Amino acid sequence: MFIGQYDHQLEAKGRLSIPKKFRSQLKEGAIISQGLDGCLSLYPKDSWELLISKLSQLPLTRSDARSFSRSISFGAFEVEIDSLGRILIPDHLRVFAGLKDDCVVAGSLDRIEIWDKSRFTDYISKVNSHAEEIAEKLELS
Numbered sequence: 001m002f003i004g005q006y007d008h009q010l011e012a013k014g015r016l017s018i019p020k021k022f023r024s025q026l027k028e029g030a031i032i033s034q035g036l037d038g039c040l041s042l043y044p045k046d047s048w049e050l051l052i053s054k055l056s057q058l059p060l061t062r063s064d065a066r067s068f069s070r071s072i073s074f075g076a077f078e079v080e081i082d083s084l085g086r087i088l089i090p091d092h093l094r095v096f097a098g099l100k101d102d103c104v105v106a107g108s109l110d111r112i113e114i115w116d117k118s119r120f121t122d123y124i125s126k127v128n129s130h131a132e133e134i135a136e137k138l139e140l141s
Contacts, residue, residue: 003107006104010099014091056069097116
């Protein structure tokens with residue numbers, strides 16, 4: 001399980017340090033892909049395989065199922081963590097997420113989300129301003 005958030009700097013060559021607390025869960029490999037809401041998602045290989053299994057069960061005849069599967073899989077990339085705990089984020093994913101210098105690496109239960117810091121701040125502010133309404137719709141207890 002991934003929880004917490006950490007501020008990191010994206011290096012000029014596109015490398016980003018993954019928090020030490022997260023690295024142990026990525027030892028078997030990791031996949032990075034487009035996420036939702038303008039972030040990137042970094043999955044441990046087993047979580048990625050579970051997601052792909054679920055996506056492959058969606059009806060191929062539905063255009064929204066095809067579109068979502070494509071958005072997740074087309075730009076996906078297998079990444080390796082180097083000896084300094086960094087991953088290389090491909091150019092097309094950096095552009096998609098608007099990553100510049102300041103980034104937030106955040107745990108999101110079964111995956112890690114990588115955000116441009118200003119985009120993350122705006123998103124969290126918006127969510128927090130409606131947290132009670134969101135919780136009521138989900139009927140959390």
